[in-house]
Amino acid sequence: MHRGSRRSFGCGACRRIKIKVNRKPRVFEICDRCLRAGRECVYPPQFHFIDTNTRFAVPDIQEQPALPRTGTEDLKTRLALLQGEGGNDGMIYKFQLLRYRSTTPPSSPRSSSPPVLKAPSLSRGEKLASALAASFKSPPYGYQLHHLGRYITEIPRRLGHNAALDIAVECLLQSHTQLLQAIQSSQPSSQPSPEYMRALQTLQHVIADPVLGTSTETVCATMLMAHYEMMAPERRSHQYIAHAGGASKLILVRGPRRVRTNFEYNLFRTQRGRIVLEALLRGEHCFLLTGGWQDICPEKCRSVRFSSVDYLFESICKIPTLVKYVLDWRAGVSELGLGELTDYGRKIQQDLRAASPRGSMSVSLEEDLxxxxxxxxxxxxxxxxxxxxxxxxxxxxxxxxxxxxxxxxxxxxxxxxxxxxxxxxxxxxxxxxxxxxxxxxxxxxxxxxxxxxxxxxxxxxxxxxxxxxxxxxxxxxxxxxxxxxxxxxxxxxxxxxxxxx
Incomplete structure (x- = not known):
């Protein structure tokens, strides 16, 4: 480092008019000359040393040479020590001088507070995820959204990737908030809300997409819209029962092989009751008895956890078929004889009466039947x-x-x-x-x-x-x-x- 003349301890104004001050002040206070002249007293900036040579590594703390103290802590020179090569001990130390932010006296009008860093703004999906997660904690028990299905708690991390799911969650949160605060009018509106119409248009657009149309998130969005239609203060009679059939149709189109994860299975198990109900309303066989849907079982789908309700639905899914067989027999078009049909009905009856927890599958307290x-x-x-x-x-x-x-x-x-x-x-x-x-x-x-x-x-x-x-x-x-x-x-x-x- 270059050795220059002795450093002056005067303020900036004293230095400009060539007045030397060799005595270091106790603190950075206003000097007598500036006080008498009525001018601003600003001291020059401090200096500290940093390294910009990345070829050398920083030595350990215990290996660094002690630096001599040259004054009070307020005026201590800041050094960054770098390890190099050469010298008597095989090392030399390189320093680089860097101008540092000046420290002005407390009385200086130029003093200012450090800038406050702004947090990055959240995306729309992150805001929705935060709002949905918050709705799981505060509501009374009967208003908690987890009653709509186990899949609800897994939705927040899936937001921001499917426009239909995002707007469906937005609609659901809106209706849920109105339900909690009881701010709806005494009479439901006869016109659908703009948010609901926009959600339906978005969902229709996404379903038409060859990739997103049958995605897990789209099925979830369709189910959420059915829940919104049930909770929203809009005159819609009982259409939500029919609208819920859209999710069942998507599940059928996707097929049983698309039920692989816990989230996909929870969507399926939540919709299962509606699938049986729709089969009864249409007088058809339940599609859960065909096309490989019966293969969804613990032995073949180890990634999902089954409960006694899951095993029970294996028998409940046969009820639409039994009703159809009886109607066909009464109409004289049955393919089964009376004995075969009676045996089929009694077999379902016996399975339902014998339904019970399956050993270790229902040992948790939440599944105590x-x-x-x-x-x-x-x-x-x-x-x-x-x-x-x-x-x-x-x-x-x-x-x-x-x-x-x-x-x-x-x-x-x-x-x-x-x-x-x-x-x-x-x-x-x-x-x-x-x-x-x-x-x-x-x-x-x-x-x-x-x-x-x-x-x-x-x-x-x-x-x-x-x-x-x-x-x-x-x-x-x-x-x-x-x-x-x-x-x-x-x-x-x-x-x-x-x-x-």
Whole structure:
């Protein structure tokens, strides 16, 4: 380093007028000359050393030579030490002088606070993911979105890649917020919202894409739109039941080989009940019995986790076929004889009655399928006892099992003369109604599992029980702007069972 003249300790103004100050001040204070002259007193910048020669490595702390102190800590020279070659000990040390930001005295008007770094702005997908994740924590139990399906919690990390999924989540969050804050008007709007129309247009555009049209995210977006239609304060009658069929159609087009991951399987298992319901409404065989869908099992799909409800649906998927066979037999066009058809119905009946947890597959507390009967907390003459389940999984398992048993027994009534079947049908319908008190604890979103079983129980009940079911199903759907009338329940139950009574 070049040795120059002795450094002056004067301020910048003193240096300019060639006034030498050899005594270092205690602190950077305003000097007497500037104070008397009434001018600004600014000291020159400090210096520190850094290295720009990348050929050498920085030695360890213990190997660096000690640097002599040349004054107070405020004026200490900053050095960056670099290892080189040569010298008596095989090393030389190179330094480079760099001008450093000056430190002005506290009284200087030029002092300023350091700049505040701005956080990078979030993308639209990241904002949606953050809002959706936040909605999982705060709502009351009955309003939590996880009741719509296990796949909901996996959506945030999939946002930002599919326009249909992004706008579907935006619509869902909007309707969910309105539902929580109860800011909707007392009467639903007769016109769809602009967001809903834009979401439908985007979804239609994405479905037409040869790649995105059958993607997992597009199936998810279609299912979310059905949930939005159920929650949004717009007059749409019961169209959400029909609109939910779009997701079932996409699942059918994708085929069973596309169900590989846990997310894809959770989409499938959430839609499974609607697939069975659509088969009943159309009077067709359920496609889950054909085309390799039965091969989705733990032995062949080890990446997904099965539960007792999954095994139960292997029997429930046969119910539309049984109803179709009975209708064909009554019409005289059945391919099966009476004996074969009766055996088929009894086999389904036995499988449903024997349905139980599969060993180690349901050992977790959340899948405890147990329940107990208690006296109803409300003074209800129609249903004095209630069934309380140990888990939500158990509520789904038993309510859907009883619904399938009721339909199977109803089909067998049309084939064999057995008075005991009528008694069992009445008892099963009563058990479905006994689930109401448990379901009411998680209404409205958490009570959706009981909607279809109550409609089936309505079909085989007397007028007093029908009135009771009409009242209770509307209480479960309260806040969702979906109203069930006696005429609609009569029509819907007839469409499902096709007059089999």
């Amino acid at each position: 147990g329940f107990e009967e208690r006296k109803s907390s409300a003074l209800d003459d129609e249903c004095p006892l209630s069934v309380h389940f140990r888990s939500h999984e158990g509520a789904i398992f038993h309510s859907w099992r009883w619904m399938a048993l009721l339909i199977a027994d109803l089909c067998l009534v049309n084939l064999v003369a057995d008075p005991r079947l009528r008694l069992r049908i009445a008892d099963t319908a009563q058990r479905i109604c006994m689930c109401y008190e448990y379901a009411s604890l998680s209404k409205p979103l958490g009570a959706q599992f009981l909607q279809v079983p109550l409609i089936i129980a309505y079909a085989v009940s007397d007028q007093k029980r029908k009135d009771w079911i009409t009242d209770k199903i509307n209480l479960l759907m309260g806040g969702l702007y979906v109203t069930y009338t006696a005429q609609y329940l009569d029509s819907l139950s007839t469409m499902i069972l096709k007059g089999i009574k």
